[in-house]
Amino acid sequence: MNPGKILLVEDNPDDVALTLRALKSNNITNDVVVAQDGAQALDILFGPDGKGPVERDLPAVVLLDLKLPKVNGMEVLQRIRADENTRLLPVVILTSSDEERDVVEGYSLGANSYVRKPVDFVEFTQAAKQLGLYWLLMNRAPPAPRRP
C-alpha cells in the first residue's frame, strides 16, 4: 500500500459507493482500499492469519465502520492499537451510530476521531471532504514504522 492511501472498512456496498463518490467529488484522488468486514481489514493490515501484511505500507488513514460482519469495528481498532506497527495509525470511526457508549468506547480504544454519517448526502459529502482534507493533507502522519 502506498502512502496516502485510505483503508475504508465498510460492509454496506451502498455506503462504499457513496463514500467513494463523496471523496471523488471533493477531488480526493488517493487510492481507497475497501475491506468488506473486520476480518478482511485485519488481513489487509496484518496479513492472512497474522503472517505479515499483504501490502508493505500502511494507509494514511483508516475509515472504520463499527457494525461489521465477523470481526466488529471495535475489535479491529483494538487489534490495530495492540500491534506495535499500527498503534499510531490514524483511525477515524465513520458510523451510523451516535450512541454515547460507542463514542466513549471508540475514544477509549484509541480512535483519533469519531464521525457520524449524516443521512443527508450533501452533508455527507461535506464530511468526506473535511475528513480527506484534514487526514490526508493537513495532518502530519506519524513516522512509518520500519518493517523487516
Place this chain on the structure above:
Amino acid sequence: MALRDWPIKQKLTAMLVLISGLVLLLTSAAFAGYQYWSLRQATRDALSIRGRIIAANSTASLAFSNEADARELLAALRADQHIVAAVLYDKGGHVFAAYPAHVADDVVPAAPGPDGYRFERGLLIGFQPVEEAGSQRLGTLYLASDLGVVYDTFRLSGVIGLAVLAVALLAAYLLSRVLQGTIAEPILALAETAKAVSTRQDYSVRAPKLGDDELGALTDAFNQMLGRIEDQKDELQRYASDLERRVEERTHELQERNESLRRNAAELLAANSELDAFAYSVSHDLRAPLRSIDGFSQVLLEDYATQLDEAGRESLHRVRAASQRMGTLIDDLLKLARVTRAEIRTEDVDLSGMARDIAAELEGATPERKVEFAIAPGLKARGDTRLLRVVLDNLLRNSWKYTAKQPAPRVEFRSADANGGQAFMVRDNGAGFDMKYADKLFGVFQRLHSAADFEGTGIGLATVRRIINRHGGRIWAEGAVDQGATFYFTL
C-alpha cells in the same frame, strides 16, 4: 420467730387467750382485793365482838380481883386456835391474867395501849375497855389474833381463782380455735390463691368465699381482680397472637411483593436491554438505507439532471426530503428512548443561564429572525443538567418555531405559582393551540399543526414530559389558537 412472722392462726389464738387471760386476771385481782379487805373487816368485827363479850364477862373477876376466874375465862379462848394471846390488865395497867398461861413477853405489851382494834406486826390486836355498866373503868382486855382465817380464806379463793383462770383460758383457747377459723380461713384461702397465682401464673383460680363479711367482700374484690387480670391476659394473648399472625402475613406479603418487585426489576432490566439493543439497531440499521435513498437520489440529480424533466427532479427532491425527515424522526425517537433510560444525576441547575444559552444558540442559527426573549434571572432548580437542557431546549425551540409567523415575536421564561409551589413557565405569543387538544400535546407523534405550517416530528414534548416525570414533576399547557401558548412545569 418474731411476733409479726407468726402464722395468723397463732396470732389470733394468742390474742384471744391473752385478752381473756388479762380480763380474768384483772377481775380476779379486783375480787381478791375486795375479799381481802372484807375478810379483814369481818375478822376485826368478830374479834371486837368477842372482846366485848369477854370484857363484859370479866368485870366481876376484876372487880373482885378473882384471878383464877379471869384465867379460866381467858382459857376458854382455846376454842379459837387463831387467838395468839389474851391479856387482862387491871385498873393500874398491870397484867392481871394472861392466855396462854406462859405467853411470850414480846407478844404481850407491858401496858395497855389505846383502845380499839388494829392490825399490827402481822397480827390483829385490840384493847377493849372493861367497865361496869354506867360506872368507872375496871381494866383493859388485850386480844391478839393471827390472820390465819384471812389467809386461809384468801388461799382458797386463790386456788379457786387459778382453777377458774386455767379453765377459762382453756375455754378461751378452744373457743379461739373454733372462732379464728371464721377470720383466718378466708385470709388463708386468699393467701393460698395469691400464691397459686404468683407461682403458676394461673389466673383462672378463684379464692373460696366463706362469708359475707368484710373478708367476703375482700375475697369478692380479689376474685374480680383476678377475673379482670385473666380477661386482660387473654386479651393480651389474643392481641399478641393476632399481632404475630399479622406480622407473619405482612412478612409473607412483603416477601411476595419483594419477589414480584425482583421479577419486575428483572423484567424491566430485560426490557431495557432489549430496548437498548433495539435502539442500537435502529440507530445503525434504519439510517443506513435512508442514506442510500438520499445519497443515490442526489447522485441521480447530479449525474442525470439533463435526462430528467422538472417533475422527475421534483420527485427526487421529495424523496430526499422524506428520507431526511425520517432521519430526524429516528434521531428524535432515539433521544426519547435515551431519556427513558438515562440515569438522573441530581445537581443544582441554573435554569436562567441555560435558557439564555439556548436563546443565543437559536439567534445564532437564524440571525434573520428577531425574537424578544424575556428570561427572568436567578431561576434555579435541582435536577439532571443534560436532561433539563433537553426540556428547556425543546420548549424554547418550540416557542421560537411557533412564533415564526408573528410580527412581534416574544418568548418569556420565568417562575410561576402552582398551588403554592414553584413552577416554571415558558410563554410565547405564537400560533398557540386549541385547549380541546391540550391532552394530546405531550403524546408521541401527536401534532396539532401540519408539517406544511410548522415542521416537527411530534416527539419533542413527549420527551419533555418524560424528563419532567422522571424528575417527579408535572407539566401542563395553556393556550388558544393564535393567542400563544404557555407551558408550565414543576420539578
